[in-house]
Amino acid sequence: MLTLLAPARHSSLPGLPFPGDPDHYPHCDEVVDYLRRYAARLDADIRTRHRVTTVARDGDGFTVRAGNGATFAAPAVIAATGGFSRPHRPALPGLGRFTGTVLHSAEYRTPEPFAGQRVIVVGAGNSAVQIAAELAAHATVTVATRALVRFAPQRPLGRDVHFWSAAHFWSAAVGSDHLPIGHLLRTKPASPVVDAGVCRAAIVAGRPDQRRMFTHVEGNTGHWTDGRTDEADTIIFATGFRPNVSYLDGTGALKDGQPRQSRGLSTTVPGLGYAGLEWQRRFASATLRGVEGDAAYVVTRLATTMSPVRRRCCQPIG
Template structure:
């Protein structure tokens, strides 16, 4: 059964297999990890290093591109193509207006995967990771069982949206959707839409909807726009400077959060300047046909669109009974985000707790390099197939 990429190995007849390092997730973080694992293999072939770990990447989706293939068409990157690339291969130039659109990123990730002939196995969802007594990991999937000495969890957050619960939600007769459900403005034409969320997704979707729908944008606190000249390059620079200062025991020079919460990409900037992004405070409860504020004012609503973020998709790790800190698994500090409870388990690409800007195209490369080095070291301590202690 041929999977993807020129020369990609077929599945064993029964599915699953044995590898040194198993990467769970084939989006941008998983591909960045694959790049560095593949480079270890090239270094071994050229005699520049010792044996490289065997590896496989499991991807739940049928097509390449990770979550980017599910984003709305008008979504664009915070930075130009030249500053939005994974390690080793620069994103091709974008010829449209503004910064690259989501579809351009999906195509880039597909090319990236093929360029490096990465071992990506598709339509394979990891359902449970178990720690065996001999230090191996047993990963059950929808298409067989995998054994490995190290696991890099890179499943992202897209499939675990967060929806707050407010009084009266069960009475609301309209639709409640999330950022993950949004594909464009056309289905909402002429409707009353309440967009909830003061981050980038909330601002971008409210701006996208404004010409087609009657939009009420609500946020828990007044929206804070970053300076108009701040883009993804500057955000990554700020995040890196912050982490390096802390690692050196120096005071932080500040984080991007000190500047604002919303990157003023051109569509957001245009809607803001046209007066179309007038945020209101959060409503207090649902009504059957709308929402109500603390002061008793009511507004009609056909749709509530929650742009309230995501949580790490880590259900496959429940059998490991990992501790949590501040809502995330307990880990050793970056750059290689190793589990504090399971020495061969690593996290990549979920957010800044996995390395500065590690949830972005430009930022995940550095975290992936360190994570792969640590995972390869863990696997080398007892490669799959070696005699048991």
């Protein structure tokens, strides 16, 4: 089962500590339960089943429309759909004709349905390696990467990496997790896998094995750079996500589908902010720990740009 990279003590939102041992790494079901309880405690008008379809400028404010017909007027908008809403699946030669099953890590739940299969997991990050290591107890698994998987210790000097990242003396400025830990974790071509040693031991043992990315697929067969071929039942892409902010199309806020922003504030649309983007302000920006500081920063900056008349809650129209 997938777990958070940060321990419970670094995964709490304001006003509600994450339950359990503060040093344990919560699994996905714990996170869902925690977020549901947090939402229930908020004194906020939370509208579910209101998927936003368009955001448009309206004078010095915005009109927001949802797919169910609801329309809202707002002096400012914060796009908080984050950077993990749209699974990214790269186009690879022959993939469209692959006769097996193709999944994204967003669709992966448990290893049991893959028992006895030949599985290729594409990716070199934490999700790819965690999924591959878990699957290897049930299936024959290969991790396919463009560069060799690299590892970073999860608890250097006995403390979780998020402790060091949050420590003030690691920061170039207050609230900035960029130096030096942040840049070490953001190196190219791929960030290292933060690991307590379990996944690294699995790859060293060859379960799963690791190979450079296959060149193409024919039918159900993957062709590798060294000339080998392997039949595969399933290919799982753990190749990341892209922000799902298509509702901002037409506002001038996007370039090639990506937000044009600096530290969570739109550089092209006054009154527009973001929350939850990867590296929005720091290493932790897209995590439960980091979103609190980023949200406070964006709200404060947006408030300073609004007149007292505009500082009102968004209002339904009609």
